[in-house]
Amino acid sequence: MLTLRLAFRNLLRHKSRSLLCGLSMMGAYVLFSISLGFSDGSYGGLIRMLTDTHSGHVQIHQKDYLEAPSLFRNFKLTAEIKNQLTAHPEVLAWTPRIFSAALIFRENKSTIARLMAIDPEREAQVTTMREKVQSGVYLTEAVGVTNPILLGLQLQKLIQAKLGDELIFIGQGADGSIANDLFTVVGIVGKSSTDAEARRIYMTLESAQEFLSLGERIHEVTLRLQNYAKARSAAVNLQEILNNEQLDVQPWQVVEEQFYKAMQADQQGNWITQAVIMLIVGLVVLITVLVNVFERRHEYGLLLALGTPPVFIFRSVIVEMTMLSSLSVFVGLFFSFSLNLYFSVEGIAIEPPMEYGGVLFSDIISEVSLFVLFVPAVFTIAVAFVVAFFPAAKSALAVPIEAMRGN
Amino acid sequence: MAEIVIKTKNLDKSFGSGETEIHALRDVNLEIMRGDFAAIVGPSGSGKTTLLNILCGLDTVSSGEIQVSGRSLQSMSGSELAKFRREHIGLVFQAYNLIPVLTVLENIEYVMLLQNVPSAERKERVRKFLTEVGLEGKENRFPAELSGGQQQRVAIARAMVSHPDIILADEPTANLDSATGAQLLEMMRRFNEELNMTFVFSTHDPQIMERSKRMVTLTDGRIVSDELK
Numbered sequence: 001m002l003t004l005r006l007a008f009r010n011l012l013r014h015k016s017r018s019l020l021c022g023l024s025m026m027g028a029y030v031l032f033s034i035s036l037g038f039s040d041g042s043y044g045g046l047i048r049m050l051t052d053t054h055s056g057h058v059q060i061h062q063k064d065y066l067e068a069p070s071l072f073r074n075f076k077l078t079a080e081i082k083n084q085l086t087a088h089p090e091v092l093a094w095t096p097r098i099f100s101a102a103l104i105f106r107e108n109k110s111t112i113a114r115l116m117a118i119d120p121e122r123e124a125q126v127t128t129m130r131e132k133v134q135s136g137v138y139l140t141e142a143v144g145v146t147n148p149i150l151l152g153l154q155l156q157k158l159i160q161a162k163l164g165d166e167l168i169f170i171g172q173g174a175d176g177s178i179a180n181d182l183f184t185v186v187g188i189v190g191k192s193s194t195d196a197e198a199r200r201i202y203m204t205l206e207s208a209q210e211f212l213s214l215g216e217r218i219h220e221v222t223l224r225l226q227n228y229a230k231a232r233s234a235a236v237n238l239q240e241i242l243n244n245e246q247l248d249v250q251p252w253q254v255v256e257e258q259f260y261k262a263m264q265a266d267q268q269g270n271w272i273t274q275a276v277i278m279l280i281v282g283l284v285v286l287i288t289v290l291v292n293v294f295e296r297r298h299e300y301g302l303l304l305a306l307g308t309p310p311v312f313i314f315r316s317v318i319v320e321m322t323m324l325s326s327l328s329v330f331v332g333l334f335f336s337f338s339l340n341l342y343f344s345v346e347g348i349a350i351e352p353p354m355e356y357g358g359v360l361f362s363d364i365i366s367e368v369s370l371f372v373l374f375v376p377a378v379f380t381i382a383v384a385f386v387v388a389f390f391p392a393a394k395s396a397l398a399v400p401i402e403a404m405r406g407n
Numbered sequence: 408m409a410e411i412v413i414k415t416k417n418l419d420k421s422f423g424s425g426e427t428e429i430h431a432l433r434d435v436n437l438e439i440m441r442g443d444f445a446a447i448v449g450p451s452g453s454g455k456t457t458l459l460n461i462l463c464g465l466d467t468v469s470s471g472e473i474q475v476s477g478r479s480l481q482s483m484s485g486s487e488l489a490k491f492r493r494e495h496i497g498l499v500f501q502a503y504n505l506i507p508v509l510t511v512l513e514n515i516e517y518v519m520l521l522q523n524v525p526s527a528e529r530k531e532r533v534r535k536f537l538t539e540v541g542l543e544g545k546e547n548r549f550p551a552e553l554s555g556g557q558q559q560r561v562a563i564a565r566a567m568v569s570h571p572d573i574i575l576a577d578e579p580t581a582n583l584d585s586a587t588g589a590q591l592l593e594m595m596r597r598f599n600e601e602l603n604m605t606f607v608f609s610t611h612d613p614q615i616m617e618r619s620k621r622m623v624t625l626t627d628g629r630i631v632s633d634e635l636k
Contacts (some may be wrong), residue, residue, distance in 0.1 A: 155562035175579050302504050305465055306518055306565075307493025310486055399486075401465040404504075 003312065007320035010292070018324060021202045021288040025328035025380055026335075027332045028281035032274055032376035033336035034343070034366065040271045041344060041367035043263055047228060050259060051252050052195065056095075056126050056222035057231045058238065059255045061246045065219065066255065071100055071174055074217040075247060081221075084241050090225050095122035095222040098208045102171035102179070104201070109159040111222025113152070113201045115171075117208030126224040136163045136187030142392055147183040147211075150202040154189035161185050173213035181211045228252070278379055282387045289321055289391040310396035315371050316394035318385065326383035329377045336376070340368045412572050412605050413439035413462055418471035420628070422458055431457040432628040435471070435489040439573070440543045442603045444596060446615050449625035454607035458579055458625065462607065463496050463575050464488040476572045493521050499576035503558040510538075511561050518569045530532055536564040540594065552611030556587035563591060567598060573605045631632035 011018045051057050060081075065073040067251050085094045098117035102255045103110060120139035124130040130138045133150060142148035151161060162165060173179040183203065190198030209215060225234055231251035238251040253260045293300075300313055343366035353362040366372075418435035421428050431454045439445060447455045460466035461473060464480045474482050476495045483491060492498070497518075505514045513531055519529045537543050540560035550558055559579060566574050574595075581589030596618055598604050608615050616622055624632040 002517075005513075006508060012506055299506065302506070304485075304489055305463075305492065305498060307489050307491075307496075307521060309489055309521070312521070399485075401460055404465075 003316045003319050004323075005257050006188040007323050010296075010316075010320055012325055014292070017288060017291070021284060022324050022328040022331075023355075024284040025281055025325050025384060026332040028277050028284075029329050029332040029376050029380040030336045030339065031330070032277050032379065033300065033372055034278070034339055035270065036272055036376060037336075037340040037343065037366035037368065037372040038364060039267060040369065040372055041365040043267065044367055045365055046259075046263065047252070047406070050256060052128050052133075053230055054127060055252050055256050057225040057252050058223040058235045058249060059230045059252075060221040060223070060242070060249050061219065063246055066250065069099060069219070071172065071212065071219075074098075074174065074214060074219050076217050077221065079092075080159050081242065081244075084135060085221065085223065085238075088234075088241065088350060090227070090230055090237070092224045092226050093122065093125035094221055094223045095119050095126040095334065096218040097123075097222060098205060098212065098214065099219050100171060100208070100212055102169040102211075104155070104159065105168040105170070106159045106161050108291075109161075111158045114199060115169075115201050115203060115208065117205045119205045126222050129202070132189040133187040134189060134191060136185070137198055138187060139202065141184035142184075145184050145186055147181060148186040148204065149183045149207075149208045150187040150189045151185045152190070153188055154198040155201065156185075156188055163188070169211065171212065173211075174215075174217070175213040179211050179213065180193050181207075183207070196333060198336065274376075278383050281380060283382045285321060285325070285384045285387045286391070289317065289388050292320075293317065293391040293395050296395070297398065299401045300398050301400045301405075304398065304400035305404065314392045314396035317395055318388050321384045321388035322381060322405060323382045329380050332380075333373060334374060337368065340366045340372060342366075344368055400404045409440035409442065411438050412441050412443075412476055413437065414472075414474045415462075416472040418458075418461065418473060419469045420454070420461060420466070421469050430628050432461070432468075435625075435628070435630055437623065437630065437633075439605060439607055441572075441605055442599065443621055443622060444599045444606045446608045446619035447609050447623045447625060448610060448616055451611075454628040455623040455625055457628075459575050459607065459609045461626055462573075463492055463498060464494075493569075495520060495572045497569065497571040497574040498573065499559070499562050499566045499579045501578035501581045503550070503555070503562045503582075505558055505561055505565075507550055510547050510549055511542060511553070514550070514559070515564045515568055517565065522569060524569075532568050533564075536568045538563045539598075541585040542565050549600050556583050556591070559583060559587075559591060560594075563595065567604065570602075571604075573607060576606065576608045577610070578610055579608065580610070580615065585614065590613060594620055 062073045062075045076344055085091055096119055100115045102113055102115055104113045118129065118139070124138070134153065138146055139150060149167070158166070163185055166181050167185065169179070169181055169183055171179040189200070189202065192198065205218070209217070225231060228377045231254065235249045235251040242249065304310065347363040347365035415435050415437045418432055419429045419430070423429055435458065447458060449455055457466060461468055462475065464619040466482065467549055468481065479492065480488065480491070506517065509517060515533045515536060516529050519532065525605070533546070537546055540563060542560055545553065545557065547559055550561070553561065556611060559582070563579070580592060583591065595606055608619065610616065620636055622634050622636065623630055
């Protein structure tokens with residue numbers, strides 16, 4: 001109680017100095033929190049955008065497919081697998097996919113195109129595929145059309161195709177035959193030529209299985225989970241449940257390894273920025289405590305002369321700084337919460353939009369979470385606590401007579 | 408026979424070394440009895456304050472022995488000395504040296520708080536000493552709101568309230584006008600008489616010399632006379 005009283009009154013003793021030190025700590029806390037909020041918000045947004053637009057949260061392939069994708073590395077989506085996926089509590093939806101490539105022709109125009117075959121109904125439950133259609137209709141709405149396709153914007157420009165045009169596809173069948181068929185353009189996908197969708201052709205699973213002579217076989221099942229943060233554990237769990245050595249279940253972090261590694265490197269860069277902020281706070285606190293301790297040297301000598309245990313003096317310096325940092329964080333909590341909340345709704349526009357891992361981003365947003373608010377709080381208080389150790393020890397171990405003489 | 412509360416034997420204290428070495432105290436042999444009201448006098452630089460600092464364990468000796476309340480101060484560590492001072496010695500300084508962020512009441516009870524004296528007893532003793540030093544009604548004031556004389560009263564109350572074996576006072580009246588000094592001295596003398604408290608002063612003040620029961624004179628760090636009055 002006496003320690004608290006002394007610490008509190010000492011804080012009030014030099015109000016402007018305490019205020020300056022407190023404001024520095026509060027500023028650093030708010031900066032740290034906002035920086036963490038933007039970091040988490042942006043990465044969360046990136047992950048959501050990537051997984052929502054294409055990769056899903058977990059994918060199932062035939063073993064080795066991810067390392068070396070091939071038409072021939074396929075598997076049969078059995079009723080048992082379907083049931084296991086549907087019954088899994090973490091799985092919100094799943095969709096099968098086939099990937100290949102083909103030469104496409106329209107009159108005298110031709111190009112090579114990447115093909116992605118989907119179950120249109122299921123795909124719309126897992127990704128934002130339906131929203132990617134810029135003109136025409138989605139595959140489920142092309143009633144009565146044989147072999148409907150969605151054509152990427154870039155491909156459309158290359159072969160100068162329009163809605164309703166018939167395209168000739170030539171490719172390789174899984175049985176070694178030459179695959180060829182006619183497909184009808186029912187929609188155009190991709191907002192700009194740089195979008196991943198703009199370089200692809202989407203078709204129905206049945207069309208692709210027929211065209212590529214795959215029978216009931218597919219290349220991939222993409223899963224959407226209740227919570228993307230559980231992707232790793234869900235993948236491990238599903239691998240066990242499927243109990244099939246030929247199948248490989250991987251979370252989005254593995255499927256989109258390049259993106260994930262780039263994100264991690266970026267996050268580490270942010271931690272360095274945050275460490276620099278904390279270092280500055282530490283220096284401010286250190287200078288403030290050293291000035292206080294130097295100024296009160298005579299007083300500490302007096303306290304020791306009166307019989308005060310050195311540990312009491314040590315404690316009072318530590319308590320004083322912890323009190324100031326806690327108070328700063330408490331006030332800062334209001335600002336960091338408000339600012340993070342504001343930026344989580346409004347975001348900051350990026351002009352021009354930035355491509356990251358093949359996905360286009362037009363704004364960065366913040367995030368309000370316990371992590372964003374409390375990790376910087378704990379860090380700020382801990383830095384003040386640790387930095388106060390040296391001056392506190394110096395005061396506690398002072399020789400009373402020398403301290404009182406001012407030596 | 409009176410109990411010896413302070414005993415020094417062949418005490419030497421020097422500062423610096425070689426050509427710059429200064430002998431502050433030389434071969435000091437002194438015995439202070441319980442109930443003494445002793446003044447250590449001498450010109451400036453004679454070693455009075457050094458001797459007082461050594462007697463309370465704030466300073467160390469170069470050679471010789473010192474015992475206070477039957478215990479050798481030389482064998483104690485910094486924290487043991489702090490504990491010893493807390494329990495056995497009351498200090499009064501020339502510059503009052505109150506704790507500026509504590510009120511009068513808190514300054515007086517400070518040592519008792521460190522001693523873990525129960526709250527009720529603490530309050531009772533503080534109230535008694537506030538009355539004794541004539542500062543009733545001023546218990547919630549901070550030192551900066553008091554006059555020099557009032558601050559020294561608080562310092563005396565702080566030194567005595569925990570009932571130490573010895574009160575060591577370094578020039579306690581030097582910063583006070585003679586009337587206030589005489590008043591405080593009278594008060595200390597009364598405590599000495601009534602409670603048999605031991606007081607040792609270092610002083611230049613003729614008033615203290617006049618009222619002291621014993622006068623020890625230091626010159627160039629040596630005791631040149633020790634008179635009982």
